[in-house]
Amino acid sequence: MSHNRSGxxxxxxxxxxxxxxxxxxxxxxxxxxxxxxxxxxxxxxxxKGAEAIRALLLATDTxxxxxxxxxxxxxxxxxxVEALIRPALARGAxxxxxxxxxxTMAYQSYGQGVDIGAIASLIRLINLHPDITFFLDVPxxxxxxxxxxxxxxxxxxxxxxxxxMARVAHGFRxxxxxxxxxxxxxxxxxxxxxxxAQMRRGIxxxxxx
Ligand SMILES: Nc1ncnc2c1ncn2[C@@H]1O[C@H](COP(=O)(O)OP(=O)(O)O)[C@@H](O)[C@H]1O
Ligand SMILES: [Mg+2]
Numbered sequence: 001m002s003h004n005r006s007g008x009x010x011x012x013x014x015x016x017x018x019x020x021x022x023x024x025x026x027x028x029x030x031x032x033x034x035x036x037x038x039x040x041x042x043x044x045x046x047x048k049g050a051e052a053i054r055a056l057l058l059a060t061d062t063x064x065x066x067x068x069x070x071x072x073x074x075x076x077x078x079x080x081v082e083a084l085i086r087p088a089l090a091r092g093a094x095x096x097x098x099x100x101x102x103x104t105m106a107y108q109s110y111g112q113g114v115d116i117g118a119i120a121s122l123i124r125l126i127n128l129h130p131d132i133t134f135f136l137d138v139p140x141x142x143x144x145x146x147x148x149x150x151x152x153x154x155x156x157x158x159x160x161x162x163x164x165m166a167r168v169a170h171g172f173r174x175x176x177x178x179x180x181x182x183x184x185x186x187x188x189x190x191x192x193x194x195x196x197a198q199m200r201r202g203i204x205x206x207x208x209x
Contacts, residue, residue: 006089006090006091006092007017007088007089007090007091007092007093007094007095007129007131008089008094008131008132008207009085009089009095009097009128009131009134009167009201010027010094010095010097010130010131010132010133010134010199010203011097011100011102011130011133011134012024012096012097012098012099013099013100013102013103013106013132013133013134013135013136013172014134014136014137014138014145014168014172014188015138015140015143015165015168015169015172016143016157017138017142017143017146018136018137018138018188019136019138019146019147019148019188019192019195020098020099020136021042021098021117022189022192023134023136023192023195023196023199024040024042024096024097024098026095026195026196026203027096027196027200028040028192028197029132031094032197033097034196037088037091037093037094038090038091038093038094038096038098039084039085039088039093039094039095040096040098041073041080041084041085041095041096041097041098041134041144042059042097042098042099043073043076043077043097043098043099043103044057044072044073044076044077044099045076045080046076046085047079047080047083047084049076049079049113050076050077050079050080050161053072053075053076053077053079053090053198054089055173056072057069057072057073057076057156058155059156059157060154060155060156060159060165063154065114066108066112066114067114067115067118069108069112070104070108070114070118070122071102071122073103073108074122074125074126077100077101077104077126078096078125078126081128083128084099085128088126090166092094094098097130100130100133101119101122101123101126102133102135102172102175104119104122105119105123105171105175106168106169106171106172107120107157107168107171108156109171110167110170110171110174111157111160111167111168111171112164113119113163117194118192128183129182130182130209131182131185131206132182132183132202132203132206132207133176133182133183133184134183134184134185134186134199134202135172135173135174135175135183135184135185135186136174136186136188136195137169137173137186137188138188138189139183139189140162140165140166140169142189143165172187184199184202184206186198186202187198201207
């Protein structure tokens with residue numbers, strides 16, 4: 001099982017501009033309205049140490065070999081899991097995390113060629129699996145239009161170009177297909193409130209909560 005739970009661990013995955021942060025916020029609001037304690041967090045980051053590692057990972061002026069990026073992502077994750085996520089789950093909170101280990105698998109393995117088995121080993125080392133993972137799927141041109149509208153500066157990964165993003169998108173679909181018990185692919189071209197409603201129904205159906 002994923003953790004000895006009373007809490008619920010939900011992760012959102014997908015490329016930049018898919019709508020993860022928007023959907024995570026909507027889902028957090030919905031659970032809070034149901035009276036639940038919600039920890040809304042993100043990766044890389046979520047704790048002071050992990051946010052410091054995030055700054056290094058997203059900086060465009062510091063070259064980092066793909067394996068070094070992989071290990072930094074997992075170093076950040078180790079702190080995030082031990083300091084924030086596990087304690088929250090242990091006291092019964094709902095943890096909603098914007099990106100988690102599937103992003104490392106998609107970006108560093110499918111995108112940058114790091115060995116799948118190496119990342120699988122690091123996932124085993126972390127040893128905390130989501131109860132449910134939503135893969136927000138949008139066509140590349142829709143994501144591009146949304147990112148242009150959001151107007152944020154592009155980070156290390158957004159600068160990698162269309163071929164890279166296509167490999168990452170393929171990686172997300174491959175992971176979701178390989179783990180149907182944990183993963184749900186969501187058509188993220190829907191309106192935010194419809195996405196959130198679809199996720200809420202998915203959680204109820206999969207976890208009974
Ligand atoms: N379901 C949606 N439909 C239309 N626009 C959306 C939707 N979700 C998010 N957006 C808009 O698209 C942009 C990117 O959304 P965001 O949630 O930041 O994506 P991500 O966190 O996946 O990069 C934002 O400007 C946001 O307002
Ligand atoms: Mg986001």
